[in-house]
Amino acid sequence: ADKIALVVKSLGNGFFDAAHQGAQEAAKELKDVEIIYTGPAKATAEGQIEVINTLIAQNVKAIVISANDPDALVPVLKKAMSRGIKVVSFDSSVRKDGRQMHLAPSSNALIGQKLVTMAQDAVGKTGEIAVLSATAQATNQNIWIGEMKKVLAQPAYSGLKLVSVVYGDDQTDKSYREAQGLFKSHPNLKAIVAPTTVGVAAAAKAVQDEKKVGQMFVTGLGLPSEMAGHVKSGAVKNFAIWNPIDLGYSSVHAAYAFVKGKAKGQAGEKISLGRVGTVTLDKDNEAAMAEPFTYDGSNVEKFAKFF
Amino acid sequence: MKAFATWERVLVGLVLAVYLGFGNAIDGFLSPYALADSTTNMSEKALIALAMALLVIAGEIDLSIAAIMALSSLAMGTAMQAGAGAPGMLAAALGTGIACGALNGWLVTRWQLPSIVVTIGTLSLYRGLAQVALGDQAITGYPEWLSTWGNGTLGDLLGIEGMIVPIEFGVMVIAVIGYGLLQHRSVHGRRIYAIGANPVAARFSGIAVDRYRMALFIGAGMMAALAAVQLTGRIGSTRPNLASGWELEAVTIVILGGVAIEGGRGSIIGVLLATILLGSFTFALGMLNVSGIVMAMVVGALLVGAMVLPRWAQYGAWLRALRRPKSTGTAAGNAA
Amino acid sequence: MSTAPTRPAGPPRLALRREWVLAAIILAIALAVGLRAPVFLTLRNALDIANDSAILAILVMGQMLVLLTRGVDLSVASNLALTGMLVALLGKAVPALPLPGLIAAALAIGAALGWLNGWLITRFLLPSIVVTLGTMSVYRGAIFVASGGAWVNDQDVHPLIKALPRDTLAGLPMLVWAALAVIAFSVWLLRWRREGRELYAYGGNPHAALYAGIPVRQRLVLAYTLSGALAGLAGLLWVGRYAIAFTELASGFELTVIAACVIGGVSIGGGVGTVGGALLGVLFIGVVNAALPVIQVSPFWQQAIAGAVILVSVALNARSQRSAGRQILEPQERTAAPVTPAHGAAA
Amino acid sequence: MTESTSPLLSLRGIHKRFGPTHALRGVDLDLVPGQALALIGENGAGKSTLVKTLTGVHQPDEGRILLDGQPLRFADTQAAQAAGVVAVHQETVMFEELTAAENIFIGRPPMKGPKLPGLRVIDWATMNARAQQALDQVGAGFAATTPVKQLSLAQRHLIEIARALSQNARVVILDEPTAALSQSEIRDFYGIVRGLKARGVAVLFITHKFDELFAVCDRYVVLRDGASVGHGRMAEADEPGLVRLMAGRAIEQIYPEVRSQPGQTVLQVRGLSHPTEFHDLNFELRRGEILGFYGLVGAGRSEAMLALMGLNPQARGEIRIDGQRVEIRDPADAIAAGLACVPEERQRQGGILAFSVRHNISLAALAGPRHAVHGRYSRGPWLAADQEGALAAGLIERLSIKTASQDTPLSGLSGGNQQKVVIGKWLGLQPRVVILDEPTKGIDVGAKQAVYRLIAEMVEQGLAVILVSSELPEVMNLAHRIVVMKRGRQVAEFTREAADAETVVAAASGLQLTRPHLAEPVHDAVAPRPSTDGPAGAALAA
Ligand SMILES: Nc1ncnc2c1ncn2[C@@H]1O[C@H](COP(=O)(O)OP(=O)(O)OP(=O)(O)O)[C@@H](O)[C@H]1O
Ligand SMILES: Nc1ncnc2c1ncn2[C@@H]1O[C@H](COP(=O)(O)OP(=O)(O)OP(=O)(O)O)[C@@H](O)[C@H]1O
Numbered sequence A: 001a002d003k004i005a006l007v008v009k010s011l012g013n014g015f016f017d018a019a020h021q022g023a024q025e026a027a028k029e030l031k032d033v034e035i036i037y038t039g040p041a042k043a044t045a046e047g048q049i050e051v052i053n054t055l056i057a058q059n060v061k062a063i064v065i066s067a068n069d070p071d072a073l074v075p076v077l078k079k080a081m082s083r084g085i086k087v088v089s090f091d092s093s094v095r096k097d098g099r100q101m102h103l104a105p106s107s108n109a110l111i112g113q114k115l116v117t118m119a120q121d122a123v124g125k126t127g128e129i130a131v132l133s134a135t136a137q138a139t140n141q142n143i144w145i146g147e148m149k150k151v152l153a154q155p156a157y158s159g160l161k162l163v164s165v166v167y168g169d170d171q172t173d174k175s176y177r178e179a180q181g182l183f184k185s186h187p188n189l190k191a192i193v194a195p196t197t198v199g200v201a202a203a204a205k206a207v208q209d210e211k212k213v214g215q216m217f218v219t220g221l222g223l224p225s226e227m228a229g230h231v232k233s234g235a236v237k238n239f240a241i242w243n244p245i246d247l248g249y250s251s252v253h254a255a256y257a258f259v260k261g262k263a264k265g266q267a268g269e270k271i272s273l274g275r276v277g278t279v280t281l282d283k284d285n286e287a288a289m290a291e292p293f294t295y296d297g298s299n300v301e302k303f304a305k306f307f
Numbered sequence B: 001m002k003a004f005a006t007w008e009r010v011l012v013g014l015v016l017a018v019y020l021g022f023g024n025a026i027d028g029f030l031s032p033y034a035l036a037d038s039t040t041n042m043s044e045k046a047l048i049a050l051a052m053a054l055l056v057i058a059g060e061i062d063l064s065i066a067a068i069m070a071l072s073s074l075a076m077g078t079a080m081q082a083g084a085g086a087p088g089m090l091a092a093a094l095g096t097g098i099a100c101g102a103l104n105g106w107l108v109t110r111w112q113l114p115s116i117v118v119t120i121g122t123l124s125l126y127r128g129l130a131q132v133a134l135g136d137q138a139i140t141g142y143p144e145w146l147s148t149w150g151n152g153t154l155g156d157l158l159g160i161e162g163m164i165v166p167i168e169f170g171v172m173v174i175a176v177i178g179y180g181l182l183q184h185r186s187v188h189g190r191r192i193y194a195i196g197a198n199p200v201a202a203r204f205s206g207i208a209v210d211r212y213r214m215a216l217f218i219g220a221g222m223m224a225a226l227a228a229v230q231l232t233g234r235i236g237s238t239r240p241n242l243a244s245g246w247e248l249e250a251v252t253i254v255i256l257g258g259v260a261i262e263g264g265r266g267s268i269i270g271v272l273l274a275t276i277l278l279g280s281f282t283f284a285l286g287m288l289n290v291s292g293i294v295m296a297m298v299v300g301a302l303l304v305g306a307m308v309l310p311r312w313a314q315y316g317a318w319l320r321a322l323r324r325p326k327s328t329g330t331a332a333g334n335a336a
Numbered sequence C: 001m002s003t004a005p006t007r008p009a010g011p012p013r014l015a016l017r018r019e020w021v022l023a024a025i026i027l028a029i030a031l032a033v034g035l036r037a038p039v040f041l042t043l044r045n046a047l048d049i050a051n052d053s054a055i056l057a058i059l060v061m062g063q064m065l066v067l068l069t070r071g072v073d074l075s076v077a078s079n080l081a082l083t084g085m086l087v088a089l090l091g092k093a094v095p096a097l098p099l100p101g102l103i104a105a106a107l108a109i110g111a112a113l114g115w116l117n118g119w120l121i122t123r124f125l126l127p128s129i130v131v132t133l134g135t136m137s138v139y140r141g142a143i144f145v146a147s148g149g150a151w152v153n154d155q156d157v158h159p160l161i162k163a164l165p166r167d168t169l170a171g172l173p174m175l176v177w178a179a180l181a182v183i184a185f186s187v188w189l190l191r192w193r194r195e196g197r198e199l200y201a202y203g204g205n206p207h208a209a210l211y212a213g214i215p216v217r218q219r220l221v222l223a224y225t226l227s228g229a230l231a232g233l234a235g236l237l238w239v240g241r242y243a244i245a246f247t248e249l250a251s252g253f254e255l256t257v258i259a260a261c262v263i264g265g266v267s268i269g270g271g272v273g274t275v276g277g278a279l280l281g282v283l284f285i286g287v288v289n290a291a292l293p294v295i296q297v298s299p300f301w302q303q304a305i306a307g308a309v310i311l312v313s314v315a316l317n318a319r320s321q322r323s324a325g326r327q328i329l330e331p332q333e334r335t336a337a338p339v340t341p342a343h344g345a346a347a
Numbered sequence D: 001m002t003e004s005t006s007p008l009l010s011l012r013g014i015h016k017r018f019g020p021t022h023a024l025r026g027v028d029l030d031l032v033p034g035q036a037l038a039l040i041g042e043n044g045a046g047k048s049t050l051v052k053t054l055t056g057v058h059q060p061d062e063g064r065i066l067l068d069g070q071p072l073r074f075a076d077t078q079a080a081q082a083a084g085v086v087a088v089h090q091e092t093v094m095f096e097e098l099t100a101a102e103n104i105f106i107g108r109p110p111m112k113g114p115k116l117p118g119l120r121v122i123d124w125a126t127m128n129a130r131a132q133q134a135l136d137q138v139g140a141g142f143a144a145t146t147p148v149k150q151l152s153l154a155q156r157h158l159i160e161i162a163r164a165l166s167q168n169a170r171v172v173i174l175d176e177p178t179a180a181l182s183q184s185e186i187r188d189f190y191g192i193v194r195g196l197k198a199r200g201v202a203v204l205f206i207t208h209k210f211d212e213l214f215a216v217c218d219r220y221v222v223l224r225d226g227a228s229v230g231h232g233r234m235a236e237a238d239e240p241g242l243v244r245l246m247a248g249r250a251i252e253q254i255y256p257e258v259r260s261q262p263g264q265t266v267l268q269v270r271g272l273s274h275p276t277e278f279h280d281l282n283f284e285l286r287r288g289e290i291l292g293f294y295g296l297v298g299a300g301r302s303e304a305m306l307a308l309m310g311l312n313p314q315a316r317g318e319i320r321i322d323g324q325r326v327e328i329r330d331p332a333d334a335i336a337a338g339l340a341c342v343p344e345e346r347q348r349q350g351g352i353l354a355f356s357v358r359h360n361i362s363l364a365a366l367a368g369p370r371h372a373v374h375g376r377y378s379r380g381p382w383l384a385a386d387q388e389g390a391l392a393a394g395l396i397e398r399l400s401i402k403t404a405s406q407d408t409p410l411s412g413l414s415g416g417n418q419q420k421v422v423i424g425k426w427l428g429l430q431p432r433v434v435i436l437d438e439p440t441k442g443i444d445v446g447a448k449q450a451v452y453r454l455i456a457e458m459v460e461q462g463l464a465v466i467l468v469s470s471e472l473p474e475v476m477n478l479a480h481r482i483v484v485m486k487r488g489r490q491v492a493e494f495t496r497e498a499a500d501a502e503t504v505v506a507a508a509s510g511l512q513l514t515r516p517h518l519a520e521p522v523h524d525a526v527a528p529r530p531s532t533d534g535p536a537g538a539a540l541a542a
């Protein structure tokens, strides 16, 4: 069987475990594929490089990776490609010359839009909102925050005021404290938008503990399994996430297409992603899978069983 | 102090066991490419581990060493952005490493503070400064020569076809030889042992203890800068979290190499062997697709196990050692 | 000074002056921040800080016991996370378990992990920094193995665990009560119990402790076991407070714990440190942590500031702890005779 | 003192090995209630090892310990204490951060509270009161609640003795208890030992000072190379005889004749002062001269010597070598200027226990480029094993250091031999001025004689020596001139001819010569103590 390696930012993260589940689904479908699910102990580029070196030594056919650093992985991935290994990045991208294609879970513009509309759904037309991000360096976080700012600049959202961006470093305690800090420094805050699964759960917990349920809402990107409780408590009205299972599934399909030579990595090329459909590569060899899916009280319980 | 004591023999045995055992069990583990790749695992860490080894032998420790790497890399990147060429970039990196090391050394010698506390503080400070300067940005677009240094092979450098030994490995070998000569064959090495074993007596013997401590911290800063240059070259980008957690890996290598954490004992050969052992062992585990966190766990267990096994048989070793009157190591050092 | 001061019965209260200085600094910071953001000086905020500091205080009490014996326990954060995870898993598997059972389980698991450190250190005569560096990785990895890398989420955390830190008693959250209980226990142990005094003795002079007939090995194992048990308790509270358990929980927190001890004047060299001082160290970190977001210091600055604070406080500590010398000359003569040598003038 | 009293504690055929070292080879001795037994032997004879065996620190490899005729084994120090065997060890056993009372009751504080052992707490009041009682018994003039870190070395020894007393011990072992005590304290100490004997305690007394043995001991046992080689009644023994037994040969003249005549001035010290330790010291030293520094323990001599070596940053003053003013900020400066110092605390300041004998000897000789011998034992910055080995071999031979090999770690040598190594370290450096701070502290007669010969030899070769000593005979017999210090001040200076024991002691202790007794207890510099009466002049008789 062809070995396809799924390299994630770090292991022990529900999101990537779900992606792994999708990858296994794809492998079952594609028959002669074996998935290696791996990642470093800490979410660093250096750790991923060590992992990739061992994958190269194993002669895997393809590497599907969510990068901790878009640039740092380029040299080692180039080495991999020079030894005939196909490289597809997903979720968090690798610079263009370090991979054959990138499969974004969704387009950044769509996510930015989604985050703002969810905030508006929660608090209404006017109010102060704040962003609780992961680390200050997280690429995708910063792009999404940038997109949000673009959307907020539109007249339709002029009532919403982004008062602060704070960083919880994807640590529960720090995120929690940052959320509390927001309550104090911005007494009129209406919503916290956290485009990170750790942050959104911690912020929801803080809202609950501060007994601010109903006055203040948390929204953002989160996993149904982690958020179900908070939706029930009322701290969270809605949140969104792309479907990580589908993302893992699609990435493996894309990688397989490269392994079998069905895809070459040219702009405009169409790549089939099995049951998810087909995507088209843009000039940077990037493609977006789908727009994020919104979860609320009506459907969260159902999805919480999956991821 | 003998360069090849019992512990080094144990390490040689373990290294052989890894190469023979895993070489048989894993396809391609002994292929030239895999061997060459596996050295990237260790080359930069060896540089900081060597500097750390000397510090630990002298009874000190530098937990900020990886943070210095981040700051040095940042300085180099900033120099590049300011239009500096290769000499300017290297000077910026080394200068920063030396400055950081000097600050550590100054705090330790001038204020007579325990280095473990000082460097926990400077660890936060240096990484924090890198974060202040870079924020959410990264510095990229490093020139080709730097990338070659980090990723190239000696074959590329010397024009020999098929010589796939990475340049970084070559640098490591040179550093090991240099440190080995310094520590085992020079007067300075002897004095460093003396400082670690009994700083008070060393001072009474006319050794400028604080000057040596200062030099060792500065040396650690320089090695961190060198490692940072290589690592930056290898990955082509600078971020505030560069090499995060490497300080503990360096300490692990040093201890596994048989350097006594209380100072006064240890060998460079041991550090080299420990570097190779850890590098090859984690590479082999990686090829078995053991996940990173479990690998860290195995390495932790290896560290404890390696220390425990030789003592397993000595029942009551603990009491015996306490009974031997010994000079008050660290306490005396602080009092001096 | 040759006349010994007579003082009331009890152990010497060390470095009293230094502790007042630290308290004054903390007060000054709080007031300065309060000027810019009055919300900082409310009772509510004080309670928040107490709440945030409670877990740190519990861990610091344990760490202090170990530091007193010239050791260090780098594995506390991993122990906390592993115990937290195991208790969360236990709570998930046995929903009927009552709260005392959960607390007992947390204490027992934590104590067992701490005991292992102590056993390795004393049985094989290993330096604590090495052993706990190793077990730090081992315990962390064990979380991954135990949980299969999966998270225990809000809805899976045992409701009693979640409720524990939030419940209040007499107006104070249980989290704070737990910390107070641990502090009381530490005072009792270190001031009123033989075991506690012997930890000071051992830390001051390990070699002599053996001659003095102190059961050294038991005492060391006790220190590590207690540090572990308190880490276990902290793990339960942590998981309850944040309603989540995962592999990277509290990673890196050991350095904060040690920093709090050091700021509070507990010596890395052993034998020196008081409960009061350590608590001030905790409070200091709590106040600074709470102040930074409130006065809207850029998050990028936080780590650098934390580092600088540690350095300044240890430097100040070192200064005030520097001994005044032996003073062979009689004081009145000393003041009478100027220091500058009369003969030295003709150089 | 009759022979008929049956022994309380007996040792029969005790053997103890440390790896290749056979430290005890068949020791027999009996301790009788109400008597003091002197244990005599050269350095490394095994005295301390025997003590540790008796107190449960070490287990004997062979042989039996009998208490009241019953064989028993002391598993640890606690077991020995429980059986009433208590020791004041050679190395001080103190906890600096704790109070005197806690030190006395460490490991066995009085407890109070409910019957449940887990809930009982320390009874501070009782403990302090009982500790104060024990301290008063030994004449210590400080409060039991004083933290030990505020006390002097001598006061710490008193605490140790108080600890032994407070344990109602049946057997008290004193391993060189007087090494750090001043003359007057030693006399007080005799009273304490006599008190112990009067209470029916069996005392084992170890010291290298014979006058003490004759003053308080009833019987003796001589140990040589780990075996008992003689025993008898103190009253029937004489010093030369004991020395012969100890050394296995006769040692006649302990003090060599110092024949050298002082030449031109090498070292001049002017106005050496320190804010708290000493004030306005002025002296000079000539080639081939031995300058004695006498004073009571704690007079500040060591501190002054540290200042000469650049180890006392607060010290001020002018130092000239050959008339040239030198700046000394660090020992390296001092060594470059030709000064060398054998410090007082051998294990902490002098040698590196983990280093081999060779490496200890060569440590200073591998000196920096500023020193005369630079490059002689190394090739540039590189080590030269043969030169180093030759240096070590030469000094081991010259000082007759007893060691298995050059590679033996210093920790494997006895105290006297360690001291020789530390002195030897400096001889390799060929200094101009050698400072010896209590060079014979805790070493045996044989070793002392060797050290004295060495000193004489050094000055004959033109070196200048400063000899700091608290033993009057030492300075009286060796020094050309004697400087006396008292409480940090230089109070008198004598030439050898002009000095007599009484005058010198009087100067050191600040007593008027017209006073009838010299024995009037002297206020120790570090901590004045109330007077207790001791027998007159006994200590000075040697
Ligand atoms: N723990 C130990 N390990 C190895 N050798 C030891 C140990 N303790 C003592 N020895 C050796 O045993 C011998 C006897 O030493 P011991 O300390 O008993 O001598 P001592 O008679 O007390 O001498 P001193 O008068 O110098 O105190 C010495 O050769 C010493 O080096
Ligand atoms: N109160 C004390 N605190 C700390 N160290 C002490 C104290 N008293 C004595 N010492 C140490 O013990 C050693 C012997 O002390 P000592 O009383 O002999 O004083 P000294 O300054 O050396 O005077 P001298 O050599 O004239 O006796 C000193 O080197 C000193 O380091």
Ligand SMILES: [Mg+2]
Pocket: D047, D048, D049, D090, D415
């Ligand atoms: Mg002895």
Ligand SMILES: [Mg+2]
Pocket: D298, D301, D302, D303, D344, D437, D438
């Ligand atoms: Mg002295």
